Amino acid sequence: MMDLYQSQRAMRQMRKAALQKGVIAILDVGSTKIACLVLRFDGIDWEGNSDGVGSLAGQSGFRVLGAATTQSRGVSFGEIDAMRETERAIRTVLQSAQKMANTPVYHVIVSMAGGNPRSYGLAGSVDIGGGQVSEEDVARVLSSCDVPDFGEAREVLHAQPVNFALDNRSGLSDPRGQVGQKLSTDMHMITVDAGAVQNLVHCVKRCDLELAGVVSSAYVSGLSSLVEDEQELGAACVDMGGGATSLSIFLKKHMIYADTVRMGGDHVTNDISLGLQIPATKAERIKTFYGGAHATSMDDRERIEIGGDTGDYDRDSRSVSRTELIGIIKPRIEEILEDVRSRLDAAGFEHLPSQQIVLTGGGSQIPGLDALASRILGQQVRLGRPLRVHGLPQATTGPGFSAAVGLCLMAANPQDEWWDFDMPSERHPVRSMARTVKWFRDNW
Amino acid sequence: MFPLTGNQKPKSDPAPSVWAYRLNRLMLTPLFRVTVRLVLPVAALCLATWIYFSDAGRREAVVIAKNEIVDTIKNRPEFMLNVMAIEGASRSVSEDIREILAIDFPISWLDLDLDQVRDTVAGLDPVAQVKVHHRKGGILQLDVVERVPAVVWRTKHGMELLDATGAPVGLLKTRAARGDLPLIAGPGAAAAVPQGLAIIAAAAPIKERLRGLVRVGERRWDMILDNDQRILLPQDAPVQAVERIIVLHQASDLLARDLALVDMRLGARPSLRLSENAQRELSRIKPIYVEK
Numbered sequence: 001m002m003d004l005y006q007s008q009r010a011m012r013q014m015r016k017a018a019l020q021k022g023v024i025a026i027l028d029v030g031s032t033k034i035a036c037l038v039l040r041f042d043g044i045d046w047e048g049n050s051d052g053v054g055s056l057a058g059q060s061g062f063r064v065l066g067a068a069t070t071q072s073r074g075v076s077f078g079e080i081d082a083m084r085e086t087e088r089a090i091r092t093v094l095q096s097a098q099k100m101a102n103t104p105v106y107h108v109i110v111s112m113a114g115g116n117p118r119s120y121g122l123a124g125s126v127d128i129g130g131g132q133v134s135e136e137d138v139a140r141v142l143s144s145c146d147v148p149d150f151g152e153a154r155e156v157l158h159a160q161p162v163n164f165a166l167d168n169r170s171g172l173s174d175p176r177g178q179v180g181q182k183l184s185t186d187m188h189m190i191t192v193d194a195g196a197v198q199n200l201v202h203c204v205k206r207c208d209l210e211l212a213g214v215v216s217s218a219y220v221s222g223l224s225s226l227v228e229d230e231q232e233l234g235a236a237c238v239d240m241g242g243g244a245t246s247l248s249i250f251l252k253k254h255m256i257y258a259d260t261v262r263m264g265g266d267h268v269t270n271d272i273s274l275g276l277q278i279p280a281t282k283a284e285r286i287k288t289f290y291g292g293a294h295a296t297s298m299d300d301r302e303r304i305e306i307g308g309d310t311g312d313y314d315r316d317s318r319s320v321s322r323t324e325l326i327g328i329i330k331p332r333i334e335e336i337l338e339d340v341r342s343r344l345d346a347a348g349f350e351h352l353p354s355q356q357i358v359l360t361g362g363g364s365q366i367p368g369l370d371a372l373a374s375r376i377l378g379q380q381v382r383l384g385r386p387l388r389v390h391g392l393p394q395a396t397t398g399p400g401f402s403a404a405v406g407l408c409l410m411a412a413n414p415q416d417e418w419w420d421f422d423m424p425s426e427r428h429p430v431r432s433m434a435r436t437v438k439w440f441r442d443n444w
Numbered sequence: 445m446f447p448l449t450g451n452q453k454p455k456s457d458p459a460p461s462v463w464a465y466r467l468n469r470l471m472l473t474p475l476f477r478v479t480v481r482l483v484l485p486v487a488a489l490c491l492a493t494w495i496y497f498s499d500a501g502r503r504e505a506v507v508i509a510k511n512e513i514v515d516t517i518k519n520r521p522e523f524m525l526n527v528m529a530i531e532g533a534s535r536s537v538s539e540d541i542r543e544i545l546a547i548d549f550p551i552s553w554l555d556l557d558l559d560q561v562r563d564t565v566a567g568l569d570p571v572a573q574v575k576v577h578h579r580k581g582g583i584l585q586l587d588v589v590e591r592v593p594a595v596v597w598r599t600k601h602g603m604e605l606l607d608a609t610g611a612p613v614g615l616l617k618t619r620a621a622r623g624d625l626p627l628i629a630g631p632g633a634a635a636a637v638p639q640g641l642a643i644i645a646a647a648a649p650i651k652e653r654l655r656g657l658v659r660v661g662e663r664r665w666d667m668i669l670d671n672d673q674r675i676l677l678p679q680d681a682p683v684q685a686v687e688r689i690i691v692l693h694q695a696s697d698l699l700a701r702d703l704a705l706v707d708m709r710l711g712a713r714p715s716l717r718l719s720e721n722a723q724r725e726l727s728r729i730k731p732i733y734v735e736k
Contacts, residue, residue, distance in 0.1 A: 070458070088459035095460050095468050104472040208466060 008156075008419040015212035015411070018107030023065070024212060025097065025105040026407035027090065029112060029200060031075045031243025031266055032362060034086075035396065035404040036093040038066035038101035039411060062412050064391035066101030068093045077262050078114025078217070078244040080199040087203045094207060108209045111407050113217040113244045115196030117157065119258045119347075120148055125165075125184030133166065133175045133183055139421035141183045154191040157216050159418035162188050162254035171252070187418065190216055190258050213411075218246035218258040220406030225360040225384035225399070226250055234352030237384065238340055238377075239403060240363025242266045245336050249347055254415070257347040261339040265363040268332045275328045276320060278306050286325065293333050294368030295326040333366065337376040344377075358384035362400035518552040526550045526582040533588040537570045541586065544568065553578050561586075569612045595637055596622055598629045598656075610637035630659030630666075639682065640665060646686040650699065664709070673699060675706045685711065 018024040019041050028035040039062045070093040074085030098104055124145030128137050142161060150156075164172040166180035175183060197214055204211050222237035234251045242265045249257040268291075273283035290304050299322035308316045349355060357377045359369060364383050374381045386405035388397065396404065460468060470476050497503050517523075526549050530538040544564060547556070558576050565574045565586060573589040593605035593613045603616040605625070612634070616622055626644045633640065640657050643665055647654055650669070658666040665682055667675040677685050685708040692698040698706070702722035707715045718726065 088457065091462070091465045092459040095465055098469065098472055102472065104469045206462075208469065 008417070011211055011213050012417075012420060014107055014210050015109065015414070018210075018212050021106070023101075023103055023105050023107075024411055025094065025108040025209070026404060026411055027093070027108050027110045027204070028217065028401075028404040028407060029075060029078075029080075029086070029090070029110060029203075030072055030217070030241050030403070031078055031113070031264065032072055032241070033069050033400070034072045034075075034089050034093045035069045035401060036067070036090075036097040037064050037392070037396070037404055037408060038097050038103070038105055039063065039408055040065050040101075040103075041412070062390065062408065064389060064393075064408065065103065066097040066099070067393050067396045068096035068100060069396065070096070072242070075114075076243050076266070078112060078241065078246075078260070079193075079196045080203060083199060083203060086199075087206050090203055090207050094209070106208075106210055107212040108204055109213040109215065109407055109411050110200055110204055110211065111215050111217040111220050111403050112192070112196065112200055113239070113241055113246050113260060113403075114262075115157075115192030116262075117190050117192050117216055117218065117246070117258050117260055118150065118154075120150065120189045120191070121256070122147065122159075122187040122189055123184065124187070125182055128180065128183050130179065130181055133178050133180065135176060135421065137183055138164075138176060138185075141185045142187065142418045142421055145185065145187050147189075150191045153194045155194040155197050156189055157192050157197070157214060158188070158190040158219065158255075158415075160188050160254060160415050161185050161418065162252070162256055173252075188254065188256055190219075192216070213414075215407065215410060216246070216248075216258055217241070217403040217406075218248035218260065219255050220410050221246070221360055221386075221402040222248040222250050222255060222358075222406065223409050224386035224406030225358055225402040226356075228253075230354070230356045230358065233354035233356075235354060235356035235358060236344055236349055237358045237360060238364075240264060240336070240359060240361040241403075242362065245340060245361070245363070247340055247343060249344070249349060249352070251352060257349075259343045259347070261336060261343065263332070263336045263339065264361075267336075268329050268363075271328050271332050272325065276306050276318075276325075278308070282306070287329065290322050290325055291329050292322065292326045292367045293330055293372040295323045295330075299323040299326060329366065330372070333369065333372060334376065336363075337373055341376055355380050357381045360384040360386070360399045360402040362398075364399050518554045520552075521582075523552045523554055524550045524582050525553050525556065525578060525584045528584040528586065529579070530586045530588060533571070533586075533590055537568070537588065537590055540568060540570070541565055541588070547584070550582070553584075556584070570614055572607075572611075593622065593625060594641060596625045596627045597633055597637075598627060599631075604634075606634055606637050608638065608641060610634045626654070627656035628659065629656060630662075632662030633657070633659035635662075636665070642683050643667065643677065643686055646683045647690065649690050650693065653699065669699065673703055673705070676709050678709045678711060681711075688714070 015024070022041050023038065024041070025036055025038050041062045070089055072086075073089045074080060074082030080086045094105070122145035124141055124143075126137065126141040126144045138161075141164075163170065163186040164175040165184045166172060166175050166178055167182055169180075172178070200214065201211055218237070218239060221239040222231075226235050226237050231250045231253045234249070236247055236249045238245060238247045243262070245261040245264050247259055247261070248255050265287075269280055269283045269287055272278070272287055273280045276283065276286075278286070286304060286306065290302075292299070302322040303319045304322060304325060305319045307318065310316060355378060357373070357380060359373055359381065360383070370381055370383055383399065384402065385399045386397065386402040387409070389405055389408055392405070471480070497506075528542065528545070528547065528549070530541055533541065545561060547561075562574055562576045565571055565576070565588070570590050571588055572591045575587040577585050579585045591607040591611060591613045594608040595606050596616055596619065597604045597606050598619075603619060605613040605616050605622065607613050619627070626641075628637070628640050636659060640659075643657060644654070647667065653669045655668045655670055658668060660666050664679040665677045667677060667686070669675070675686075675689060689698065689706060689708065693700075702719045702725075703716055704719045705717040707717070
């Protein structure tokens with residue numbers, strides 16, 4: 001736990017250094033593609049804007065200089081399974097983004113979808129004895145949260161205070177300076193498999209980059225594709241990626257729950273490949289060109305050449321109707337959405353004041369998905385695209401880039417995390433006490 | 445699947461190698477890029493040049509090669525001058541010019557310093573102005589304006605011709621050669637030639653009797669008439685003094701009398717000196733005679 005605290009603090013320092021330098025890269029390592037954006041911060045209002053976000057939703061401070069994507073290799077379910085391959089893919093994408101930006105980058109913020117994220121709600125309270133709440137009190141109440149046993153080989157990715165309560169008043173966003181007896185907080189914590197994070201960190205380090213943060217892609221795609229009132233009133237963002245579908249629930253501008261369904265577009269491709277007996281690349285192509293989630297009678301008449309390279313006439317001249325294709329795609333999509341539904345139910349999504357569901361990610365581009373999703377997830381479903389940010393190329397404004405754009409927003413206006421507050425003194429290790437004693441003994 | 449050992453990189457892999465990636469990043473660093481693109485080549489070039497020219501033989505060879513190239517360009521027929529044409533100068537003057545310039549034709553006009561030629565020619569006494577230019581067909585053209593002699597200046601060493609400004613034009617062997625010009629004498633006379641000429645012009649009515657002007661003490665003129673009459677002119681406004689003399693002469697025939705000297709130096713008190721003969725005659729006529 002201390003290690004994690006220190007390493008997260010180190011990453012925060014790195015992020016500050018990067019912002020001072022003005023250039024930072026964000027890297028979205030997904031199962032189908034790896035996207036890299038190079039941001040330049042002009043230092044106008046990237047931080048210190050105490051009353052909410054700044055102008056243009058806090059985006060006026062930065063600009064996208066370079067953008068590049070490459071096909072992802074060695075990543076499945078959002079986790080790295082072939083390090084060298086992933087490292088090469090990261091190198092490729094970084095090099096082309098740097099070339100476009102015409103500047104080298106030294107700091108990078110990475111998002112990851114895999115690693116079995118698990119979300120915990122923590123609560124803690126501390127007695128402050130009727131004085132004003134100071135920053136130290138906030139740190140104390142944050143560290144007083146009783147951390148559940150999340151198991152060995154797990155790492156805390158996020159630990160964000162989502163609510164503060166002072167005596168009987170709850171829903172405070174910033175309790176500092178207020179007077180009360182008892183300060184309590186709710187904290188949202190996400191843990192992931194340590195191995196998955198470490199592999200990712202290792203890959204990034206191998207590319208001569210300093211890590212300025214690791215974030216959950218569920219969180220950042222929610223940041224970019226949910227609009228303000230959805231974030232405020234309660235909404236779920238479902239990022240349908242290639243290897244994993246991540247979902248995050250937002251309430252009062254804070255993420256309160258995140259989870260992952262380990263199924264995505266790659267499984268659809270795989271189903272098509274299996275069902276039609278065609279190679280995966282061809283299946284991917286057919287999926288993106290002809291795929292759909294809702295068959296109409298028109299689709300019976302549309303024949304799709306699926307062909308082959310065997311030299312056998314019968315095999316090479318095969319064709320399927322679009323209805324058949326949709327018949328393969330639809331059950332898998334339904335399965336994913338039903339899984340999402342069950343995760344949302346488990347999280348108590350129905351108790352939120354508003355139950356908006358936003359579908360984003362590359363998988364959300366399947367035609368007819370919104371109709372299918374509203375049957376499974378409820379009526380309040382819409383397809384979301386990420387916010388527009390300065391200098392983002394047109395090719396990277398699609399829903400597949402909502403995690404990347406969300407990373408930009410997070411780099412510009414990061415959410416306070418537990419490690420942003422100084423460790424209260426009683427939690428310092430005993431060693432420092434021994435050091436103090438030693439100092440006294442040496443000097444008196 | 446791909447092999448776990450050996451060369452894992454497939455042929456179509458778009459990924460840069462680790463070193464290519466690092467080099468790429470390095471090249472994006474502004475300082476490094478400037479160093480590689482500018483500083484290193486310039487330094488290498490300087491070093492190579494320095495090493496090459498540190499050998500005296502090579503240095504000489506380069507100078508020789510350079511001179512050869514310069515010579516071939518200079519000696520092209522377009523740049524060659526073959527003859528010199530002098531216009532507006534008398535024969536003797538143009539001979540002098542040719543002698544003093546001593547240009548051995550043919551010569552390239554890139555080698556010839558035209559300003560120096562002009563200064564040299566303008567330095568000659570008889571030359572008032574000269575224009576030097578080259579004309580088509582390889583001709584060096586000198587347009588000369590000669591000085592016009594206005595007076596003869598007699599000195600201890602001989603006679604000299606001066607123009608109206610007092611600049612020397614040439615030597616004169618005999619007075620008779622230029623009898624038409626007035627004569628001046630005395631040291632420093634050349635510096636006051638314009639004034640002298642004005643006096644001579646004012647004395648036009650007695651031109652037949654005027655022998656010449658003598659500069660006295662380098663400040664004023666004496667007018668010498670025939671039969672040794674001498675008119676002493678003042679330093680200031682000598683022309684007016686001459687005009688007064690002329691008026692006196694025309695009124696009372698002053699100069700025809702037996703006078704040795706008319707002193708006009710003090711304008712308020714002009715005085716005369718009689719010749720000895722006249723004095724004697726006067727004493728004879730007048731009853732009061734003062735013994736000498």
